[in-house]
Amino acid sequence: MNPREYEHKSTPPVPLMPNIHPLVDKLYKPYDIGQVGQLDLLCCPKIFGGKAFSRLTRRGMAAFTGRAAAAATAAEKSTTNSLALFICRRGEMPLGGGLYRALLETLGENTRAEAGSRSSAGSAASLPEGESEQVFSTDEGPVVITTRGKLVFVAESFPLDLARKLTG
Numbered sequence: 826m827n828p829r830e831y832e833h834k835s836t837p838p839v840p841l842m843p844n845i846h847p848l849v850d851k852l853y854k855p856y857d858i859g860q861v862g863q864l865d866l867l868c869c870p871k872i873f874g875g876k877a878f879s880r881l882t883r884r885g886m887a888a889f890t891g892r893a894a895a896a897a898t899a900a901e902k903s904t905t906n907s908l909a910l911f912i913c914r915r916g917e918m919p920l921g922g923g924l925y926r927a928l929l930e931t932l933g934e935n936t937r938a939e940a941g942s943r944s945s946a947g948s949a950a951s952l953p954e955g956e957s958e959q960v961f962s963t964d965e966g967p968v969v970i971t972t973r974g975k976l977v978f979v980a981e982s983f984p985l986d987l988a989r990k991l992t993g
Contacts, residue, residue, distance in 0.1 A: 841887065841913070842858075842887040842888075842889060842911075842913050843913065843991075845889060845911060845991055848987060848990055848991060849889075849891055849909075849911075849983075849987070849991075851894070852891075852893065852894055852895075852987070853891030853892060853893060853894060853909060854891060854892050854894055855889070855890075855891055856890040856891055856892045856908060857888070857889075857890040858888070858889050858890070859887070859888065860886065860887050860888070861886050861887075861888050861912075886912050886913060886914040886915075887912070887913045887914075888910065888911065888912050888913075889910070889911045890908055890909070890910050890911075891908070891909050891911075892907050892908055893907045893908075893909070895907075905965060906965055906982075908982060909966070909980070909981065909982040909983045910979070910980070910981040910982060911978070911979070911980050911981075911983070911991055912977075912978065912979040912980075912981075913976065913977075913978055914976070914977040914978075914979075915975055915976055915977075935962075935963065935964045956971065956972065956973045956974075957971070957972045958970070958971045958972075958989075958992070959971075960985070963981075963982075965981075965982045966981070966982035966983065966984070967980075967981075967982070967983070967984075967985045967988055968980070968981045968982075968988075969981075969983075969985070969988040969989060969991075969992050970992075971992035971993065978991065978992035979992070980992050
């Protein structure tokens, strides 16, 4: 919570995680579910991305991290390759494609934009008005960022078809 909001007895909007369990429960075991608060969102980008990333967001977000059910051995479980992340954020989020890609590159991921990105601006695979989608490839799988009005969804390391279902 922001100290100024606390002083004014203001309650920030809490993003509600959509019910993603029917889509993910057969393939992923919950690893961590909860909210990422403002302090985390101010510190982590600063630590990993430097000053340019420290202003990513001022509010929290809901997050689900799952470990692939197929990861059975200790070696498979000891790497981040078996983890997938889904984020739901309400409000303006300057965590758009270019900035998110730059943050991923800073963390050492081999990141590239994919041609499969879509928007409501009108392409062969367009989305409803006010929606956009950016798709990136990383060493650990695709990253799909979907913006719908004031909601932003990020699915990282899920198979592309599942990521689009989660963010769509």
